[in-house]
Amino acid sequence: PTIKSFSLPFFPRHTQFFPCTQGIxxxxxxxxxxxxxxxxxxxLEMISSIATHASEVSSDSSLHMKFHKACSLLEASEPAVVHFENETYQSYLKLLQAVLHGYPFLSEDMDIESRLLDACEKILRTYLKCTGNGPSDEASHGNQTLHCIVPLGAAKQEELSARTPLVLLAMQLLHNLEKNSFRRVLPRFFPLLIDLIRCEHSSGDVQHALYKIFKSSIGPMIEV
Known part of the structure; x- marks a missing residue:
């Protein structure tokens, strides 16, 4: 079956599917x-492994320093490792969506929705870490000390901008969940959504996506 388009957020033109994920x-x-x-x-395991590897490469600061040093000596552009991570996760989510919608009964046996949610959670947590406002925990909620929010540096702002399309895709998938499914996973994702509200973003699209989730998915659950 052909994998349908799901109105995915725009990804930079210079990013291309890598041959392996494209072949899958x-x-x-x-x-x-x-x-x-x-x-x-x-x-699925193949793309998942590639995505995990891409995430590890993207978060390896020592490797980034080596890239920077080598590229400076060669007067070459540094590799866009964040875009590599974006592409592989986009491929993974795309295949999960295709199986979920194309084979409903098979999807239940393979726990496809759970895999999709795990990937979305990882994407949101990675984005939050990039903003400098990691996911809240019980200790932080109980701590009433106020902390100043330090503006992000140029490098972090650039990384945040690169990660925005993927986090928008993850939020779109959450927004598109059926009502009962969303209600079931809300306790898991609500703290992350709250953390996203208080973060600095490179694009207003993130706030708009949050608005849509709270208005059309969370709002109806609140009894007046």
Whole structure:
């Protein structure tokens, strides 16, 4: 089955699917109707592993320093490792969505929705860490000490801008959950959404996405 478009947020033009993830997506599109659960599971594990590796590369500060030093000596542009992470997670979410909507019964057996939510949570937490406002915990909620919010530096602002399309995609997926599914996962994601409200963002699109979630998904659950 062809993987349908889900009105994904815009990703920078210079980012392209890497051959491996592109090949996996193409294989599913062309041979999906012949694949069994075991085959689909292998494809998902492959992209998941690539996404995990991309995340590790993106968060490795020592590796970034080596890239910076080498590129400075060579007078070359530094590799866009954040975009590498974006692309792989976009591919992973795209395949999860395709399986979820294309094979409802198979999706339940393979716990596809849970995998999708795990990926969304990781994306939101990574974004929050980039803003300098990591996810809240019980200790921080109980601490009444006020802290100044230090503006992000240029490098962090650039990284935040690069991560924005992916966090918008994760928020869109949460917003599109069925009512009962959203109600079930709200306790898990509500603290993250609250943390997003108090963060500095590079784009007003994040605040708009938050507004949509609170208005159309959370609002109706609040009894007047």
């Amino acid at each position: 997506i193409k294989l599913y599109e062309e041979q999906g109707k012949y694949l069994h659960a075991e085959h689909i599971s292998i494809l």
